[in-house]
Amino acid sequence: MAQIVDRRLNGKNKSAVNRQKFIRRFRQQIKKAVADAIAERSVTDLDKGEKISIPNKDTSEPFFHHGQGGHRERIHPGNKEFHKGDKIPRPDGGAGQGQGNEASDSGEGLDEFMFELTREEFLQFFFEDLELPNLVKTKLAAINETSKVRAGHTSDGIPTNINVIRSLRGAMGRRIALRAPYKNRIRELEAELEDLLKRHNESDAVIMALREQIAQLNKKIERIPFIDTFDLRYDNKIDRPKPTTQAVMFCIMDVSGSMGRDEKDMAKRFFMLLYMFLTRTYEKIQVVFISHHTLATEVDEETFFYSRETGGTVVSSALKLTAEIIQERYPSSEWNIYAAQASDGDNWHNDSKICRKIMTEQIMPYVQYYAYIEITEDRHQNLWQEYLHIKDNWANFAMRRIERIADIYPVFRKLFQKQEKQ
């Protein structure tokens, strides 16, 4: 007799270790692929895995085998018109076609080894550059928490969820319904009995039989259970995502000529990180992109990251536009407002004082958090000096100079700390 073993409950991830080893081995290539992917992705689009391709020559495992050429003979099936001695021009595939020559996966090309990173793996690589503290990492990577909310009633559940009123109401209905036919019958029999009593004695067999019948029907009615499992009703609870509030996030970036591709890439990670933070806290998030040089405009994401303007820089134009948009569309009574500004710090020098004024009067009172990064290696300019004043006066303002990606996180440190306390 054979043994039949159910192995389904055993772990399915026997290969997880090997997969991790594989990923570790090709971490450089994958890292590069992830960086490329981030450049292509939208700020709001971080919650999925990614297709990664690695050059085949890196992943191949060499072994001794024959190359092309020489004198070789192969057997093939399906001869149609050939005869012995026929000469055929050599097909393009070259010699030795047929064996070991596994077909490529749907035109994907044989030079690339393709596979998919899961969402978690992708985020890990994303976080790695940012050098986030571990606690923050797990918080960001966690799927939204949910809370149980009541949603109607069901016919099965656990005893603690029994809804007494509903259940008894159901029981009563059932009892009435089940009694009805017996009651009708009793009513008929009683009418008959009354009729017969006019002509017969109490002790007559007919009367006795009728009385017996009525008694039995009454017993039947008594036997109908007061409550049945069928009557039970339970409160139904469903999962609903916990955060129920909404937020708006302003991305403000200097797009003047001095901001190059690298600076923009860094700024993008800055915005992404804030966005990720917000998705963990708020259910609904809107993103407003404001780009500016001497003039500020609200743009779509594409233009935000890829357009290049030349000319001077007037930061206050962007701040003014931000303040206006807050006024018009996002009353702080309904919206949690976050703002992130990236710039190379260069500003028309008379403008910085105006910036400080707009910030203190029209923006800072309304926003939850305002983060500013200066992407430059030059010495600080007047905008930095003015912002320093704001930092001193407002606890929800953070600023930092950034030279590499790992510098980004500290700007948000306070923000994340705040959340941990909650």
Place this chain on the structure above:
Amino acid sequence: MSKQSPISESSEWTFELIEQYHREIERIAKNFGLETYPVQLEIITAEQMMDAYASVGMPIGYTHWSFGKEFVNNEKRYKRGMMGLAYEIVINSNPCIAYLMEENSMTMQALVIAHAAYGHNSFFKNNYLFTTWTSADSIIDYLLFAKNYIAQCEERYGESRVEAFLDSCHALKNYGVDRYKRPPTISMQEEQTRQNEREAYLQSQINELWKTIPTKIDTELDQKKCCFPTEPQENILYFIEKNAPLLEPWQREIVRIVRKIAQYFYPQRQTQVMNEGWATFWHYTILNQLYDEGFVSDGFMVEFLQSHTNVIYQPAFDSKYYSGINPYALGFAMMTDIRRICENPTAEDRQWFPDIAGSDWQQTLDFAMRNFKDESFISQYLSPKLIRDFKLFSILDDDRKKEIEVTAIHDELGYQYLRQALAEQYNLGSLEPNIQVYNVDVKGDRSLTLRHYQHQRVPLDQTANEVIKHLASLWGFNVRLETIDSDESVVHTFECEK
């Protein structure tokens, strides 16, 4: 006699049904004289099946990135629906483990039981290559030992060092096969104690070998002795394990593990056509018998036949699905054909197969299964009728000529030629480059020289350069690979300086 009613009508399987089907299949298999290891059927999920795939069907494997790569690859193809998971993974062990995938219908489960648990199982137990070269009783123990040992090494010497070392061993695993000595059968505990002894002993031996104190005796005698090894060796990994001067004991043990596992799979590589043909023949025969006895319904048979037909489909050479000869198709056709020759021989069969025409088919098939490997099986049993059915033809591709040439087709003149050529195509000896350890410069720079004996002027692929690098890291000194043509002259040299 009352008509037998089918065991089940629905396509859902249950444990009871699997047991019932198994009981009938076992009975029929026994009636046909199949001799097997005890059967262990394991129900697994699709994910677990992919795990099993990635570890080349080993139920327990040591960890290495290449298995991860394999897994990632399968997962991707499975998710895109490009690959149905094969319905059979079966382990050559005692008891013989066959996997049944949870998603399969009852019909498919029955098919797998017949195919893997009885077809392959009986092949593993009786084919001479398997009985000589693998030990089904101890393989699971050995794999467990290997897994633990390598995990220990990773802890002690660092994952990256072990990984790099395994890379090098894997590059040479096809050359870690011992063709002359039979591997011993031992349990895991024995393996462990022996391993410790071996460690100590080996290290002392290696040191001996290199302790050649230059005593000035006869220089002529010296020159004669200078050839080490005294005879060329084809088991490169074995040579490394025993002779590489700089390896540490744990590294020698890892070489040995890779070598042992390669040895375990070696018979499978030599009997693909036979093994699959045998298993396919028996699932076909057994399930048809079930049907004849009334245990299965028409619906069952239709589902089974559809799957069976897909398995044995052989696209023609000009089809876009063509990728060589399908071993299932060829093997099944040959097994069926042998039965036909036994039961209904034609005049042609009597002329070609006087010994078996008209004989008892079960005995004849059993004999064929036990005593052959693909190469000899084809050269013995491929009949003219099959050559015609498959419309086989042979193509000669000579790089010195502009055009390729048809050397034989399925006609009277071609049968013998095609049969030999096809058999040769399954000769692992000529499929894989013939490379042997030739010499070690014991007195000089300790460099290792390998020789590739060229057959029909077929060159080595350039990736040999990479393999040589791996070999050099195992050997610890320079490695040279010389390609020798039929005139005994060196035509090409790969070299790796350490």
